[in-house]
Amino acid sequence: MDNTDRARWAVLISSAGQYGLFPADKPVPGGWRTAGFEGTEEACVAYVDTHWTDMRPILH
Known part of the structure; x- marks a missing residue:
C-alpha cells in the first residue's frame, strides 16, 4: 500500500456545477x-457517480 491508498480526498463542486x-x-x-464528502479516492469517485448528472446531449 502506498501513500495514495491512504490519502483522503474531498469532493468539490465548481461554480459551474462541475465535480x-x-x-x-x-x-x-x-x-x-x-460537497460535504471526504474519503478515499475510490469512495469519492463513487459519490460523484451517484450525485452528478451528465447534462451533455447524447450524440448519435
Whole structure:
C-alpha cells in the first residue's frame, strides 16, 4: 500500500456545477466549494457517480 491508498480526498463542486476531487488537507481553491464528502479516492469517485448528472446531449 502506498501513500495514495491512504490519502483522503474531498469532493468539490465548481461554480459551474462541475465535480472534482481535491486533497482534503489542502485549502479549497477559488471558484469551488465542498460537497460535504471526504474519503478515499475510490469512495469519492463513487459519490460523484451517484450525485452528478451528465447534462451533455447524447450524440448519435
